[in-house]
Amino acid sequence: MNIDRPLSSLQEKESSGLRRKGYVNRCLEVGTLDGSTVRFTPEQWQQVRNENWQVINPYPYPMPGIGKMAGNAFKAVGRVVRNIFRGERIMRTLEDKERIIEICKDCEFLRQSNGRCTKCGCTVISDIFSKAQLATESCPIGRWK
Ligand code: SF4
Numbered sequence: 001m002n003i004d005r006p007l008s009s010l011q012e013k014e015s016s017g018l019r020r021k022g023y024v025n026r027c028l029e030v031g032t033l034d035g036s037t038v039r040f041t042p043e044q045w046q047q048v049r050n051e052n053w054q055v056i057n058p059y060p061y062p063m064p065g066i067g068k069m070a071g072n073a074f075k076a077v078g079r080v081v082r083n084i085f086r087g088e089r090i091m092r093t094l095e096d097k098e099r100i101i102e103i104c105k106d107c108e109f110l111r112q113s114n115g116r117c118t119k120c121g122c123t124v125i126s127d128i129f130s131k132a133q134l135a136t137e138s139c140p141i142g143r144w145k
Pocket of ligand 1: 141
């Protein structure tokens with residue numbers, strides 16, 4: 001399945017400093033311009049994304065403090081326990097998890113080096129455990145639930 005990105009959103013990311021200088025040109029070299037949309041194969045998209053993260057300042061957003069992360073983890077455990085007692089679902093389907101991971105992969109707040117979200121401090125992309133697996137969790141800025 002191809003990945004379509006509006007040219008304007010690629011330009012906005014470069015001009016706001018969230019992507020390296022020359023990012024849009026690189027996207028146009030790798031992908032295919034179709035009207036106002038740039039179309040990528042998944043491999044091409046992965047390539048431009050990986051290249052982008054080799055920037056001078058790859059971490060524009062700091063991780064939350066230890067206290068905030070501990071508080072978030074404590075609340076997350078509480079939500080899991082609550083759902084267990086209510087007999088509600090605690091795990092997402094694989095499809096749902098993959099949908100979320102695709103959203104996070106394209107998010108400027110994801111720290112690519114370790115797969116953690118700089119908004120909540122949670123691990124989002126990992127082979128072992130991901131916040132995206134838990135039906136009790138949602139994006140702290142409302143990009144998925
Ligand atoms: S959980 Fe939300 S803020 Fe964090 S990386 Fe994913 S989409 Fe971005």
